[in-house]
Amino acid sequence: MLVALTALLTGAGTMAYFSSIQTSGPNLMSTGSISINVNGQDPWIGTFNATLADVKPGLKRWGNVTVQNTGQNQADLWLNTINVVTSNGSNTTTELLEPFANDIDGVIRYDLYNNTGSGLRSMIVDTDGFTISNGTHNLTAQTTGIKNRWIYLGNIPSGATWQINQSYLMDRNVTNWAQTDNMTFNVVFYAQQSQGSPQPAAPTPELPGHGR
Numbered sequence: 001m002l003v004a005l006t007a008l009l010t011g012a013g014t015m016a017y018f019s020s021i022q023t024s025g026p027n028l029m030s031t032g033s034i035s036i037n038v039n040g041q042d043p044w045i046g047t048f049n050a051t052l053a054d055v056k057p058g059l060k061r062w063g064n065v066t067v068q069n070t071g072q073n074q075a076d077l078w079l080n081t082i083n084v085v086t087s088n089g090s091n092t093t094t095e096l097l098e099p100f101a102n103d104i105d106g107v108i109r110y111d112l113y114n115n116t117g118s119g120l121r122s123m124i125v126d127t128d129g130f131t132i133s134n135g136t137h138n139l140t141a142q143t144t145g146i147k148n149r150w151i152y153l154g155n156i157p158s159g160a161t162w163q164i165n166q167s168y169l170m171d172r173n174v175t176n177w178a179q180t181d182n183m184t185f186n187v188v189f190y191a192q193q194s195q196g197s198p199q200p201a202a203p204t205p206e207l208p209g210h211g212r
Contacts, residue, residue: 035071036156036191042070044189055108058172060126067189068161075191076152076212078203079112079164082186084132089180098177105183106135107171110146114153115163123151124210126169132185139171147185149207155194164189 038044048063055061069075088102109126124130124146133145156162166187170178193200202212 014201020078023065032073033071034073034075034191034193035069036075036077036189037068037070038065038189040066040068048187052168053061055168055170057170057174057178059212060167062098062165062167063187064163064165065165066161067156069156069158069191071191072158074155074157074194076194076202077153077162078192078206079153079154079188080188080190080203081132081147082188084147084183084185086181086183089182092179094176095179098175101131101137101177102181103135103137103175104170104178104181105133105147105185106131106143106145107137107139107174107178108183109143109169109171111169112151113165115162116154116156117162120163120165123153132168132183137174137177139173142206144208146207149205150190150203150210151207151210152202156191166191166192 035042039046046065048061051063052061067077069077081184082103085101085106088100108131110124110130110132111122111126111128112124113120115121129141129143130146131139131143133147135143153162153164190203192203206212
């Protein structure tokens with residue numbers, strides 16, 4: 001009986017431990033955001049119509065905007081010119097003396113500036129030979145069209161505001177064939193997650209020499 005009692009007490013003793021436990025509060029995993037606005041608008045509904053009116057040979061017109069990263073994350077930023085369509089307006093007497101054409105997208109020289117906070121930085125200048133589209137008229141040099149090609153603007157931090165200036169210069173050698181013609185187009189800004197492994201792929205196609 002004594003042996004049995006001793007065994008019982010010994011067995012009970014092996015079940016007793018000092019212990020302590022700590023449990024965290026509810027843990028929240030949340031996703032970040034990539035978001036931009038243009039000229040304070042999201043969605044962007046503005047146009048350059050007022051500043052692009054009455055273009056003439058040798059005359060430069062501007063389309064200037066501010067782009068703000070309103071998301072929580074830094075982002076890579078691109079620009080594209082899409083949906084380029086040209087059309088004929090009214091026919092003037094002098095215009096009718098030349099072969100019919102309305103492809104003014106090929107004679108609009110393009111330049112681009114980006115101000116990230118330390119002054120305007122030239123990214124593309126019209127003397128480099130960039131036009132909206134590859135033209136067939138009397139340009140002074142070989143040109144490269146920017147339409148439907150992404151231009152990398154850089155990595156924009158969260159909360160940053162950049163100034164993006166674009167100019168449109170009708171080549172000085174354009175003659176009467178281009179009178180009263182029109183060109184419509186859309187400008188697209190695209191912000192993409194820049195962090196991750198592997199790095200997210202850039203949009204395609206990018207403008208040669210102006211990709212990420």
